[in-house]
Amino acid sequence: MITLLMEWKKIKRKKVGLTMCALMGIQFAWHFWAARNPSEKELLQGWLGNLQTQPLLCAIMMPTVMSVLASRLADIEHKGNTYKQLKTLRTAGTLYHVKVLCGFLFILAMTAANYLFLLALGYLHGYVGDPDPKAYLLSFALQSACCLSLYLLQLDLSLLFFNQMIPLVVGLCGSMLGVILMYLKTYSFLPWGGFLSSAIVMMDWNRDTKVVTYYYRDFSSIEFLALTMVAVWIIVFYTVGRILFTRKES
Amino acid sequence: MKTSYGKAVHAERLKLRRSPVWLAFIALPIISAFFGTCNYVLNIEILKKEWFSLWTQHSLFLCYFFMPALIGTYCSYLWRLEHTRHNWNSFLTSPLPLWALYFGKLTQAVCMTVLGNAWIFFLYYICGKIAGLASPFPKEAMSWFFFGTVGAVAICCVQLFFSLIIRSFAIPIGIAMAGGIFGLLITNKGWGLRYPYSLYSVGMRANNPNLEIDMSAHLVNSLTYFFLFTALSILWLRKHEISAN
Numbered sequence: 001m002i003t004l005l006m007e008w009k010k011i012k013r014k015k016v017g018l019t020m021c022a023l024m025g026i027q028f029a030w031h032f033w034a035a036r037n038p039s040e041k042e043l044l045q046g047w048l049g050n051l052q053t054q055p056l057l058c059a060i061m062m063p064t065v066m067s068v069l070a071s072r073l074a075d076i077e078h079k080g081n082t083y084k085q086l087k088t089l090r091t092a093g094t095l096y097h098v099k100v101l102c103g104f105l106f107i108l109a110m111t112a113a114n115y116l117f118l119l120a121l122g123y124l125h126g127y128v129g130d131p132d133p134k135a136y137l138l139s140f141a142l143q144s145a146c147c148l149s150l151y152l153l154q155l156d157l158s159l160l161f162f163n164q165m166i167p168l169v170v171g172l173c174g175s176m177l178g179v180i181l182m183y184l185k186t187y188s189f190l191p192w193g194g195f196l197s198s199a200i201v202m203m204d205w206n207r208d209t210k211v212v213t214y215y216y217r218d219f220s221s222i223e224f225l226a227l228t229m230v231a232v233w234i235i236v237f238y239t240v241g242r243i244l245f246t247r248k249e250s
Numbered sequence: 251m252k253t254s255y256g257k258a259v260h261a262e263r264l265k266l267r268r269s270p271v272w273l274a275f276i277a278l279p280i281i282s283a284f285f286g287t288c289n290y291v292l293n294i295e296i297l298k299k300e301w302f303s304l305w306t307q308h309s310l311f312l313c314y315f316f317m318p319a320l321i322g323t324y325c326s327y328l329w330r331l332e333h334t335r336h337n338w339n340s341f342l343t344s345p346l347p348l349w350a351l352y353f354g355k356l357t358q359a360v361c362m363t364v365l366g367n368a369w370i371f372f373l374y375y376i377c378g379k380i381a382g383l384a385s386p387f388p389k390e391a392m393s394w395f396f397f398g399t400v401g402a403v404a405i406c407c408v409q410l411f412f413s414l415i416i417r418s419f420a421i422p423i424g425i426a427m428a429g430g431i432f433g434l435l436i437t438n439k440g441w442g443l444r445y446p447y448s449l450y451s452v453g454m455r456a457n458n459p460n461l462e463i464d465m466s467a468h469l470v471n472s473l474t475y476f477f478l479f480t481a482l483s484i485l486w487l488r489k490h491e492i493s494a495n
Contacts, residue, residue: 022425022428023428026428026431029435033435060315064424064427071419075419164330165323168323168419168423169274169277169278172316172323172423176278176316177281180282
């Protein structure tokens with residue numbers, strides 16, 4: 001707890017929260033723009049449509065957003081050259097835990113804000129019916145897990161490399177892969193494709209009638225396997241990151 | 251006898267020696283070209299305009315979202331060298347005028363952007379040949395390259411300014427990424443030529459190779475952003491008390 005408080009004090013006035021809010025603002029603007037002037041059909045399927053759009057937008061933005069978040073939390077130590085001092089106060093493992101926990105709290109806050117905005121948008125436009133709470137909660141949990149897996153990868157890179165360009169470029173390449181994978185498949189085993197695997201609503205576009213129909217996804221065995229890969233990536237990145245950080249020379 | 255500007259450019263080149271910052275400009279276009287070409291080959295029955303169709307697949311996401319962020323990364327790296335440790339002291343006390351120091355950095359950013367852009371077009375040509383396109387390489391590509399590069403210079407100036415005033419390495423990259431995504435909405439509204447982050451994608455004719463753009467407006471707006479953000483950066487260096495870390 002003391003170490004977590006210390007972490008919060010370190011990022012005080014660093015405007016990490018403000019940066020994340022600004023990046024979330026872009027997502028909100030996108031949702032707002034995409035959902036403007038809904039047709040009757042769109043109003044009928046609005047709540048489902050939200051759950052289909054959200055993971056796709058996350059696949060583009062979140063790898064970069066997570067790299068920015070991880071870099072902000074790790075760069076403080078690089079710039080201040082504080083590792084030696086910190087490791088005399090707390091064990092390296094505890095320091096790593098706290099960085100993970102601090103980032104995870106940001107992720108939860110951002111994801112919650114995201115879903116609250118989607119709900120507000122739905123009520124503002126007057127989508128027909130009420131949102132399915134179970135589906136929204138499941139989607140919220142899955143998106144948080146995907147963000148956590150990417151955050152852990154980025155945190156590992158940001159802590160290991162002094163040159164923050166490397167993790168940031170990995171984040172950008174991840175965003176690029178995410179957006180390309182979106183066009184190729186509805187699932188992926190790569191960490192950046194987790195958002196696609198975890199989408200619980202799919203879209204069917206009829207080429208002749210040009211009508212879009214949303215439906216709850218019926219996970220096939222391979223899609224379910226791709227979904228479980230999110231948990232596998234979390235475990236892998238956490239374990240590898242903790243070992244490498246503990247062994248890292250200050 | 252080197253001029254102040256020449257000395258500043260040389261100093262910047264020395265600072266960047268043996269640092270793998272150029273790798274990003276190589277890697278990201280390769281990903282885009284590889285998947286773009288695969289998508290083109292898989293949908294060749296629908297995409298019938300050969301080189302033009304291939305260009306849409308190569309350029310769409312790269313130009314809108316990722317090139318501004320990539321330029322942002324490079325600009326952040328250029329200023330990070332000064333933001334770290336006590337480097338501001340030696341930077342600001344070097345016997346060169348501030349405008350020369352700034353243009354030394356801008357020159358590096360522009361050089362890397364031009365090379366990155368040339369690499370995108372080289373990949374486009376190679377991928378077209380691999381995909382078996384029989385028609386000649388489009389002459390319009392010269393115009394795409396020129397206006398794309400001019401737009402990229404405007405982004406360089408904007409990003410150099412943000413990376414100068416914000417000490418964090420990551421935040422200006424987030425701004426560039428957000429700027430690129432927001433640019434898609436702005437371009438969709440038809441205001442792409444007025445927004446700095448859209449000037450690159452509009453100049454490159456991303457997603458629409460037949461797009462007729464107002465060339466003079468593109469040049470004037472790019473130059474406006476160039477002068478505006480260059481002036482702001484030099485003014486910031488001159489007026490603002492920058493403390494070493």
